[in-house]
Amino acid sequence: MKVLLILFAYLTLTSFGNEEGNKYFDTITKELYVTASDQKKIKQIQIRENKKYEESGDNKFLISSKYAEVYLHTKDTLKQLPYVYNLLKVNNDQYEFISIVGNFNIALQLENNSPNLAMTFLNKAISYSESLNTKYFLAHLYHAKGRFYYNDKKYSQAQNYFIKALHTFNPDENLFIASMHNNFALIHDKLNHNNRAIQETVKAIAILENEKRLNSSENLFLMSLRYNLGWYYFKAKNYKQSEDYLIYAFDFYKSRKDSYHEIILTAQKLYDLYDATHQSEKEEGITDYLLKLENQVQNVSDKIILNEIVQKKYLKGSDLKKIKEVSEKLLKLNHEFDAENLEKTKYVSDELNKMIISNINNQYDHDLIIIKSNQRLLLTIIVLSLIIFIVIMLYVRNKIYKERKIAEAEKIILDNNRIILEQDIDMQKEKIKNLHQNLNLKIETEKAFLEHLKKVKRSKKIDTEEILKDLMFKLNNLMQIDKRNYDLMNETSVENKAFLHNLSEKHPVLTNKELQLCLYFRMNLSSKEISVLEDTTDGTVRVYKTKIKSKLGILRETDLSEYLNTI
Structure with a gap:
């Protein structure tokens, strides 16, 4: 189907209304096709043709000048719309060649924004061609109509027109014949006839590979066929064949300048393949490459696909920060994409309205009946524009509603997290309270232990067995207290590690000893x-506390525990 994109520049036509004029247009078409990538030369041709018109007054040269002007806007085909319409107006059906080409071009420009209206222009071009003895590029018109039906998911009608196109092409037009077999494969893929999709794609590839020498367009189309075949093999779970074809296409597109769209689409398929076959290292390689490529990509829709692939990879991990970053980026890109589509739709609507108004004003001077007909067409355009506007408004409204729901869900999550955090803080306070009690109990037990030793020493009556039992009992109490303290400390070890990591990054001047003491101060x-x-004196601990406050840059009267609990 990509072949249609080069069709307008590729076709070489001969005249049928005015033989001499059509031969001239044939020459101009060939000249423009050769210089299609050189805007400076096209501009020179346009100026040359306009000069001929000024010198001779022959309308043929005015038409050829307007025809060349259309080629000045091949990089932004949407901008061609007013120029093609102006070409049709100047031609005024004098040359059916221009009428067919103009209507066909408008149909292609409106294909995505106004498919129903696009079909109207396409049918008009087909009607012109079918009415003539020489069926000028009728096969390409059938091809386009099949694609319009395919885009509308009417696969049966689409296949019928692809078959008509296939039977209309000349036997030596291998590029277009291969394209028809590719279209059959696309339909089979949509209908889940995977084996038939593979067969049709293999047939299309064989047609082009049998060519002795392929031009640039044929090479590009051949690579897109291999890309499609790789994806069909993936669906058939033939992962080895799938990877071979997709990597071949991936390497080809990476070697070409500005093939970012094809690179990203192929990377998306490769990532799905590696995900299905659990090849995490290759997944990592794909995402790393795309992240390096991102700054070079200009197309918003390509950026969205790229970041969706990266998001899939991050969602497999636990790096919440990266997941949040790529999610926010995707949200922003989707807003930008919606704004671009809205702008394009508005532009098309404005240009269509200008076309209709201009046509009404032009025809009013000649025939009132034609004016009424144009008014009906204008009404149709306005209704279509209103429908498009309503659809866009509903889409925007629905998107805002979804975003509000997402925001509400996020608020609930945040509230739940806050509750969990508060519960965790209460738990930590309880642990600290228990630790304090255990420490106090240990101190008191140690005092009693020492007092007992002193009492034994002073006593003259010594019952060795009784003394040992008593000492063992008190030692066991001390060990139980230490065990409870250890358990409390061990429960918070993960939290302590995170705290120490954050504290050392924020205040790298702290020593290991000071970091350890900060754990206790925090409690x-x-x-x-x-x-x-720590088996030291409380005076030493107070000195450390003063030094730590100084290094942290907080005032002496500031509560160190409160500050540390903010980290």
């Missing part, structure tokens, strides 16, 4: 309690 332990845990 609001007293200097005496910390000295017991």
Whole structure:
């Protein structure tokens, strides 16, 4: 189907209304086709033809000048619309060649924005061609009509017109014949006839590979066929064949300048293949390549596909920050894409209205009946424009509604997270409280233990067995307290690691000893309690606390525990 994109520049036609004039247009078409990529030369041709018109007054040269002017806008085909309409107006059906080409071109421009209206122009071009003895590019018109039906998901009608096109092409037009077999494959793919899709694509590839020498357009189309075949093999779960064809296409497109759209589409298929076959390293390679390529991609829809692939990869991991970043980027790109489509739709609508108004004004001077006919056409355009506008408004409204629902869902998630966080804080406070109690209990037990030792030492009556039992009992109490303290500390080890990591990154001047003490200060332990845990004096702990406050850059009267709990 991509072949239609080069059709307008490719076709070489002969005249049927005015033999001499049509031969002249045939020469101009060949000249424009050769210089299609050189805007400067096309402009020179346009100026030359206009000069001939000024010198001779022959309308043929005015038409050829307007015809060349259309080629000045091949990089932005949507902008061709007013120029093609002007060409048709100047031609005024004098040369059926121009009428067919003009209507066909308008149909192609309106294909995505106004498909029903596009079909109207296409049918008009087909009617012109079918009424003539020489069926000028009728096969291409059938091809286009088949594609319009395909886009409308009317696959039976689409196949009928592809078959008509195939039978109308000349036997030596291998590019277009191969294109028809590719179209059959696309229809079979939509109907889930996977094996038949593969067979038709293999047939199309064989037709082009049998050519002795392929031009640039044929090479590009051949590569798109291999890309399609790789995807069909993937659907058939023939992963080895699929990977071979997709990698071949991927490497080809990477070697070409500005083939970003094809690169991204092929990368998307490769990622799906590696995901299905659990080849995580190759998935990583695809996403890494796309991230490096992203800054070079200009098309918004291509950027959306690229970031959707990256998002799939991130969603498999646990890096919430990256997932959030790519999700926000996708949301922004989708807004940008919607705005572009809205702008294009508005442009098409404006240009169509200008065309109709201009046509009404022009025809009013000649025939009132034609004016009424044009008014009906204008009404049709306005209705279509209103329908498009209503559809867009409904789409925007629905999108806003969905975004609001997403925002509400996110708020619920945030509220739930806040509740969980509050519960976690309460749990941590309880742990700290228990730790304080255990420390105090240990201190008191140790005091009793020492007092008992002193009492034993002072006592003259010594019952060794009884003393040992008593000492063992108190030692066991101390060990149980230490075990509870260890369990409490171990429960928060993961949290402590995260805290220490964040603290050391924010304040790299802190030593390991100071970082360890910050854990205790964060739990609001007293200097005496910390000295017991660290086997040091409480005075030393207070000195450390002063030094830590200084390094953290906080005032002496500031609560260190409160500050540390903000990290």
